[in-house]
Amino acid sequence: MKPHEQLEYEMAMENMLKVLPAMLGMYGAVAKATKAYYDELVAAGFSEAQALHIVSTQGITARLGGQ
Numbered sequence: 154m155k156p157h158e159q160l161e162y163e164m165a166m167e168n169m170l171k172v173l174p175a176m177l178g179m180y181g182a183v184a185k186a187t188k189a190y191y192d193e194l195v196a197a198g199f200s201e202a203q204a205l206h207i208v209s210t211q212g213i214t215a216r217l218g219g220q
Contacts, residue, residue, distance in 0.1 A: 186213045 154162070190213050194204035 183213070 187208055191204050191208045194207055195201055199207065
């Protein structure tokens with residue numbers, strides 16, 4: 154590894170370790186939101202398989218980016 158690559162790697166690892174606690178803290182909320190989205194899809198008439206496919210491919214942020 155070249156010296157500048159080593160420095161970039163170390164900086165990236167440092168940044169990742171800084172945000173890791175926040176990321177881990179968000180997983181519960183993301184799981185609850187994902188389950189709620191799945192449940193709403195089923196309640197709206199999608200089959201469980203369809204709802205699972207939608208949630209697993211689009212996640213909870215489906216179409217929020219305007220795309």
